[in-house]
Amino acid sequence: MILERQILNQRDIQITIERLCHQLIEHHGDFKNTVIVGVQPRGKLLSNRIIIELKKLLNTNNIESGSLDISFYRDDLRRRKEPIVPEVMDMNLSLESKNVVLIDDVLFTGRSIRSAIDALMAFGRPNSVELLTLIDRRFSRELPIQPNYVGRTVDSIDYERVIVEWKEENGKDRILMVKSN
């Protein structure tokens, strides 16, 4: 992999997350009927950050959240060399009549989100489902799926990849565009 450029640095990411949280509050108010759901594995870290920020802004500890494993709902089980190994599913909640904000780090083809919407429906019939993504790789969609909240929109081509690194895993927050070999 060859590094092409840095899309966001640590400070940019913090500002973006704060902005996204304000937008969420604009639409969901006190979050009494809203559930934040992070898509495993990469959306989980972002949703953790968003929940921390929302709690700070709303001065509350009561924000319902879960993390959703989508492995069994994917459409590429037999198209991969490696198995799709499931991640931890933490969804001890009902989504019946709730407003759901689905969170993932990068939106690319839209296939993961399609799987996530399918997986969500096993937990009840939500009132509405919205999508928040930190990076939207536009013009790459294979399904008619669009995010409601976007951190940064980037234009990219097939052989490019967006890598999101988090402090918790890599020592610092940054988002990179790389060229895969």
Place this chain on the structure above:
Amino acid sequence: MSNLSVDHLLGIKYLKKSDIDLIFKTTDNFKKIINQPIKKVPSLRDITIANLFFENSTRTKLSFELAEKRLSADVINFAAGSSSVTKGETLLDTVNNILAMKVDIVVMRHPKPGASVFLSRNIDAKIVNAGDGAHEHPTQALLDAYSIREKYGKVEGKKIVVIGDILHSRVALSNIYCLQKLGAEVKVCGPSSLMPKHLHELGVTHFSDLKEALNWCDIANVLRIQLERQDVNYFPSLREYAMVYGINKEVLDSLEKEITIMHPGPINRGIELSSDVADSKHSIILDQVENGVAIRMAVLYLLAGKVKN
């Protein structure tokens, strides 16, 4: 994590520890799924599975069928009693005919040891052994070990005694392989006439005395006396067997510690286990049944990932 090292589940003997760990990790998630309001996932919707049962089975067959349906696979069932096998068709012909209908995975139970290995060498489908004679019953061993892991957090270091008819039991052999691979200590207990000759080659020793065995172990996996496989009398009478090797409340109360009771089913109540033990808090028999569905979902899911388009 890497893929399963095998293309079929023929026996625990052929699995690596990493395979068992991968199956358990996948099972954890399926366990959550089968406790959700909607218990079905679409993973195997383009896979067809044939359940070939050349020998009677209730819970294994139901458990596999439920696992397949919860994964959204297409399922066809076959029972030897009502088929052309009774007209003299060979195993290979029967299976090839079924495969001509484009089946991706075959789940097979057969009275002859090695039947599933034979099949895997001759046909182009993934094979899951659901019990072959007195040889192996891998999914049972996996669900037993998984149930122990669930109750104690780990299998490593646990002491397990398998009690009963070891000679005729495929569950015993698969259990020994599986638990040993996971780092547990396994011993067996029962009448000497029901012990296989080459037990020591597996690194397993034998207790003749039930109480001694129960005092040693953390978990007792109790097996049924398989009268249907016994061609000669291995012990004087079932009544005598029950008196010497039957586990009842008095026996459990007389032990120095609490142990966990497991049984692969079907239970012969009053023979190997009394009802007050089978239904007590010591028993995790019904957990085993629940875990059986999740384990079979995991095995089918991982093998299906290897089916080529």
